[in-house]
Amino acid sequence: MILAANTSGIPVPRPTAESEPYWTGCRAGVVKFRRCSDCRLAVFEPRSICPRCHGVDLPWEESAGEGQIYSWSVVWRPQTPAFGSPYAPAIVTLDEGFDMLTAIVGCAPEEIEAGLRVRAEFHAVDDVITLPFFRPA
Amino acid sequence: MSNPLHSVAIVGAYNTRQARDLGRTTREVLNEAALGAIADAGLVVGDVDAIVSTSGHQVLFDLGLGSIRSVPSGPDIDGVLTAAGLLATGQARVVLLVTAKAGRGFDRASVAPWVRPDHEFVASYGLITPAEFALMARRHMIDHGTTATQMATVAAAIRNNGHSNPEAIYHGRGPFTVDDILASPMVADPFHLLECATTSQGGCAVVMTTADRAVDGKGVPAWLLGGGSDRCGPSYQTSPSWDRVGFHGDDQPAGLVGRRAARQAFGQAGLRPDDVDVCEFYDPFSFEIIRQFEAFGFCEVGEGGGFVSDGRIELDGQFPITTDGGLMSFSHAGSFPQQLQRVIRAVEQVRGSCQANQVPDARVAMCSNGGSGALYTQVLLVSSERV
Numbered sequence: 001m002i003l004a005a006n007t008s009g010i011p012v013p014r015p016t017a018e019s020e021p022y023w024t025g026c027r028a029g030v031v032k033f034r035r036c037s038d039c040r041l042a043v044f045e046p047r048s049i050c051p052r053c054h055g056v057d058l059p060w061e062e063s064a065g066e067g068q069i070y071s072w073s074v075v076w077r078p079q080t081p082a083f084g085s086p087y088a089p090a091i092v093t094l095d096e097g098f099d100m101l102t103a104i105v106g107c108a109p110e111e112i113e114a115g116l117r118v119r120a121e122f123h124a125v126d127d128v129i130t131l132p133f134f135r136p137a
Numbered sequence: 138m139s140n141p142l143h144s145v146a147i148v149g150a151y152n153t154r155q156a157r158d159l160g161r162t163t164r165e166v167l168n169e170a171a172l173g174a175i176a177d178a179g180l181v182v183g184d185v186d187a188i189v190s191t192s193g194h195q196v197l198f199d200l201g202l203g204s205i206r207s208v209p210s211g212p213d214i215d216g217v218l219t220a221a222g223l224l225a226t227g228q229a230r231v232v233l234l235v236t237a238k239a240g241r242g243f244d245r246a247s248v249a250p251w252v253r254p255d256h257e258f259v260a261s262y263g264l265i266t267p268a269e270f271a272l273m274a275r276r277h278m279i280d281h282g283t284t285a286t287q288m289a290t291v292a293a294a295i296r297n298n299g300h301s302n303p304e305a306i307y308h309g310r311g312p313f314t315v316d317d318i319l320a321s322p323m324v325a326d327p328f329h330l331l332e333c334a335t336t337s338q339g340g341c342a343v344v345m346t347t348a349d350r351a352v353d354g355k356g357v358p359a360w361l362l363g364g365g366s367d368r369c370g371p372s373y374q375t376s377p378s379w380d381r382v383g384f385h386g387d388d389q390p391a392g393l394v395g396r397r398a399a400r401q402a403f404g405q406a407g408l409r410p411d412d413v414d415v416c417e418f419y420d421p422f423s424f425e426i427i428r429q430f431e432a433f434g435f436c437e438v439g440e441g442g443g444f445v446s447d448g449r450i451e452l453d454g455q456f457p458i459t460t461d462g463g464l465m466s467f468s469h470a471g472s473f474p475q476q477l478q479r480v481i482r483a484v485e486q487v488r489g490s491c492q493a494n495q496v497p498d499a500r501v502a503m504c505s506n507g508g509s510g511a512l513y514t515q516v517l518l519v520s521s522e523r524v
Binding site for chain 1: 327384
């Protein structure tokens with residue numbers, strides 16, 4: 001049993017003015033985030049104020065798409081048939097210093113462990129939305 | 138100067154029948170709950186001069202109350218504390234909190250977390266509520282070695298309380314052993330089906346008033362000793378990372394949300410966790426009970442798994458938990474009924490009026506709402522005796 005990406009029939013994000021560069025990045029195969037130009041905090045999800053110093057100049061940066069698993073679950077009873085099970089939602093800590101919610105693919109559920117090194121893998125949902133998943137590096 | 142909170146009491150509490158499907162409308166159940174709590178308080182409808190409820194505008198209209206104060210806030214523990222503020226500052230004399238959920242077709246809608254549009258960064262990954270809470274529980278297992286058996290011990294205790302409570306929707310469904318819990322289907326690892334809240338329908342209400350009326354009235358008062366409320370983000374929209382902290386003096390990790398609130402509540406009450414006779418804790422998932430014992434200071438962080446494992450949380454133990462069967466077995470009817478029902482059960486315990494599972498001589502009850510996966514926790518201490 002190898003975990004696969006759920007991309008068909010799932011709820012599809014609607015980009016906003018604040019998030020549009022993130023989704024543009026995903027279409028190009030890059031995880032983008034914002035970093036405060038004043039205090040250097042990496043900010044995700046992308047938003048327009050730094051929660052630490054309240055600076056409002058937060059240029060977009062590109063993550064290398066590598067990090068480690070912080071926590072995860074394996075869902076065996078999905079809420080709608082669109083989600084093939086099992087699937088493994090997870091929090092990954094990117095090397096640039098921010099957490100993101102994603103799902104683990106490309107390995108068996110029992111291979112997942114805290115601290116496991118993972119790298120981003122992109123799966124298109126439609127013409128606008130491409131989702132980053134993560135697989136063992 | 139004494140805390141004005143201590144001049145406020147809950148004098149009426151009422152649950153409608155709870156069921157998987159009541160075959161009634163939400164509006165009917167709301168009105169029954171409101172009238173039931175007012176009657177339990179020994180008051181009449183015209184005594185109510187404020188409502189705290191997301192359904193309050195409707196209820197005051199249906200009950201013909203004319204023009205009164207209506208605060209459109211959730212009638213949860215936060216709502217109780219809001220009502221206490223209205224009473225303690227003279228803005229109201231009798232406050233009604235009421236909530237209900239019923240009607241066909243609500244079940245699925247109420248638990249579908251991705252229909253809300255703000256979930257841009259989580260919904261596509263199937264982050265259903267059990268998974269949100271599982272991400273917190275898993276982190277605790279990683280850091281502290283908390284086990285599936287310890288979590289199942291919590292679920293068995295709560296579901297056995299529901300099994301023996303004729304008012305619970307799952308009355309008579311047990312008894313359950315730890316092995317029964319672990320043998321139920323896995324929903325979102327580490328949570329098995331029997332470690333998760335159910336969904337159901339029902340309503341409830343509470344009436345609160347000030348000391349002069351509480352002492353003179355017919356309703357048996359449960360006095361407010363202390364309360365608090367913590368929130369560390371919007372529910373179900375962001376990654377629930379246990380270790381996330383604030384940047385402005387708050388070093389409480391998201392996983393311990395409720396610690397600050399509990400310290401405040403105990404401080405107001407002049408009590409310590411050891412003084413609590415019954416723990417009517419919110420039980421959306423088994424792990425949350427373990428987490429609350431840690432966050433509320435009953436045991437050290439990381440020791441909650443062992444803390445629940447030696448009979449301490451059983452009805453005859455030192456800290457009986459969730460004695461009506463809670464969200465797992467008593468009822469879980471939408472957003473607010475099951476939250477106010479933690480307060481109602483605490484009131485019933487200190488009144489000594491529980492139809493089943495009464496803890497003998499319960500004087501101080503602690504109840505809670507929320508959970509780490511939803512990034513908030515609220516607590517309230519009530520007692521049969523005034524401070």
